[in-house]
Amino acid sequence: MCGILGVVSTDRPNIDQQLFDRMLDTLRHRGPDGRGVTILDNGRVWFGHRRLAIIDLSPAGAQPMCNEDGTVWITFNGEIYNYRLLRAELSQLGHRFRSESDTEVIVHAWEAWGKECVHRLRGIFAFGIWDEHTKELFLARDHVGVKPLYYSQYAGRFTFASQPRAILEDGAFPREIDATGFRDYFAFGYVPRERSAFAGMRKLPAGHWLHLKAGRTEVREYWHPEYRPARLGAVEAVTEVQGRLVQAIDSQLVSDVPVGCFLSGGIDSSLLVAVARRTIELRTFTVGFDESSSDERVHAQEVxxxxxxxxxxxxxxxxxxxxxxxxxxxxYDEPFDPNGPMPFMEVARLARRHETVVALGGDGADELFLGYLRYDDFDRPLRWSGRFGRRLWYWARGNGLLGARALSDGDMERYFRYEGACTDQEQAGLLTAEFRKQVEGNALDTLRPYFQSGQPALLTAQLADISHYLVDHILCKVDRAAMAHGVEARVPFLDIDLIQTALSLPIELNYARGERKSLLKRAARAFLGPEILTPRKKGFSSPLASWLDADLRAWGNRLINDGVLVGRGVVRPDWENGLLVRARANAWASIRTWWLLVEAELWGRRWIEGGQAWGGHDV
Structure with missing residues (x-):
């Protein structure tokens, strides 16, 4: 994992060394082990890299890196787990290597296969390639968006970076709020898809590449999750999942530095520990709470x-x-629901304190193997609501009397009630009318592409989770928290071959008789005992309601009332009335919205006003 930066002047060179160095060094936390800068095309192209050394710790692994004659250059963030196989194939094609790094493999893969090289890569990646021969820039982001990549065109230059902060350091970029992105933050707790919270800045979506040549930019999708059921029997499916999982974990243990695991105590991270311990010594890290409803330390200690x-x-x-x-x-650079990041910031800090630079995490298992409680609501017949209806569904599903239900007209709204925060109507009580006039569309527009008829509602929710919730909430949360402390978080469940396997599982096996994670549990029996397989997962989430005492609420209210967002006419001065209306309908929704407002204000002070995030946080 590293921090990457690139600037391409669209006409004459218009960036200087001092500015580029400042921009690059905003990413030092992502790469504390070294830095490199390369200037190309007579000063028109600048590539920068902050290094977190994991594979090939020698100077030969430093970036930016080039091919043999210095005509193709790369700045790369991530890991390519099949790089040794690709290296052997490329060597047979005549390519010569000077390092043992996976980075150099991507350079030669571009030479051999051009844009199609992304289909050969198995790993987590975001990279930029400059080809001196053709004067073209190529950016790519991995299949499910584990690694981030932002870009912007402004002031006669095209800039890309691992995080917005590098672009924001350039005084030529205007620090303005993107109204639609900000609306989406209050809708979901994060800014999804290609939008960012900053006007004029975009994210390259997961599974996409970007090509820039002669001032023309093209963005294209090269992969997206798709359900393709295979004719598999139960035993065959279990064997296939076990094999893919072991293969994924073993490939992601490749490292020249110590490897650990974020251990929550649930099935997913426990399974990673069990498989990894077959071959290596392992450090495990857990964060706990005084509140027993959120604490999993006892379970983690058992594992x-x-x-x-x-x-x-x-x-x-x-x-x-x-x-x-x-x-x-x-x-995080962008406003983000603090619920998940709080414990992840602490567990990443703990790992780094114990000199662990690489840590495995169980993210993705719930999405791929249907583990969330909400999936029951996308399988149960709509007319079977209430306690009796649920009991009837469990009985009928468990006895094989029901199949998966079809998608209904209200399922998109149902999904939003689970994963969304504030509807457009609810935001009207928080954001000013003048600001909302700048917003495009409505909050549900982001979800609409996933909710198309033609497949069971359960699978529709699953694909929405993989493309939306997993990418922009879960993976963003993990990346920012881990990289804040110079830790590389790897996600074996999101190995692309394992993803394809999971999406080929027949629904009657993966969600057998209405049992969540049915097939993964069967696959895990070979590695875990029955006491660990017992459902008990809470995950790394924070007891926000318990923490919100009178002193904290008073501090947060002062922060918002005297803040940047009220002052700029974004948040209504009477926002507390909007929260009271929410509280009457849903107390927890009101509490969550309060936390979103506080974090948005802190973000506005830091990244819109350009102030300091630290200091002044006394109660």
Whole structure:
């Protein structure tokens, strides 16, 4: 994992060394082990790299990196797990290598296969390639968007970077709020798809590449998740999943630095530990809470003891809350629901404190193997609501009397009620009418492409989760928190071959008789005992309602009332009335919205006004 930066002047060179160095060094947390800058095309193209050394720790692995004659250059963030196989294939084609790094493999893959090289890569990646022969720039982001990539065209230059902060450091880029992106933040708790929170800045979506030549930009999708059921029996499916999972984990243990695992105590991370311990010594890291409803330390300790890991725990309590809120504003660059990032910031800090630079995480398993509780609502007949209806559904599904239901007209709204935060109507009580006039469309537009008729509602929700919730919430949360502390988070469940396998599983096996994660549990029996397979997952989420005491609420209210967003006419001065209306309908929704407002204000002060995220956070 690293931080990457590139600037291509669309006409004459119009960036200087001092400015580029400042932009690059905003990414130092992503790459604390080294930096490199390369100037190409007579000063028109600048490539920068901040290095987190993991594979080939020698100077030969430094970036930006080039081919033999210096005509193709790359700045790369991520890991290519099949690089040794690709290296052998490329060597047979006549390519020569000077390092043992996976980075150099991508350079020669571009020479051999051009844009099609992305189909050969198995890993997590975001990279930029400049080809001196053809004067073209090629950007690519991995299949499911584990690694981030932002870009913008302004002031006669095209700039791309791992995080917005590098672009924001350029004084020529105007720091303005993107109204639609900001609306989407309050709708979902994050800014989804190609939008960003900054006007004039975009994200390259997962599974896409971008090509720039002669001032013309083309963005194209090269992969998206698709359900393709195969004719598999139960035994064959279990064997296939086991094989793909072991293969994915083993390939992601490749590292020249120590490897650990974020351990929540649930099935997913426990399975990673069990498989990884077959071949390596392992450190495990868990964050806990005083509130028992959110605490999984006991379960994590059971797994660590069983598989003899070097286990470490960290407690996150109310006294640390405000400091972590400021950290989220500092390192996430865009406004982000603090619920998930809070514990992940702490567990990543813990890993780095114990000199662990690479950590495996169980992210993606719930999406691929249908583990979320909400999936039941996309399978149960709509007329079977209430306690009796649920019991009837469990009985009928368990006895094989029902199949998956078809998508209905209200399923998109149902999905939003689970994963959304504030509807457009609810936002009217928070955001000013003048600001909302700048917003395009409505909050549900982001979800609309996924909710098309033709497949069961359950699978529609699954594909929406993989393309939307997983990419822009889960993976963004993990990337920013881990990289804030110079830790590479790897996600074996999101190996592309394992994804394709999961999406080929017949629904009657993967969600057998209405049992969530049915097939993954069967596959895990070979590695885990029955006590670990028992449902008990809480995951790394924060007890936000318990933490919101009178002092914290008073601090947050002062912050918002005296803040940037009210002052700029974005948030209504009477926003508290809007929260009271929400509280009457849904107390938890009101609490969550309060946290979203606080984090948005901290973000506005840091990244719109350009102030400091630290300081002034006393109660």
């Amino acid at each position: 660590a003891t069983r598989f003899a890991t070097e286990h470490h725990e960290q407690l996150l309590g109310r006294p640390r809350v405000q400091a972590v809120l400021y950290e989220i504003a500092e390192y």
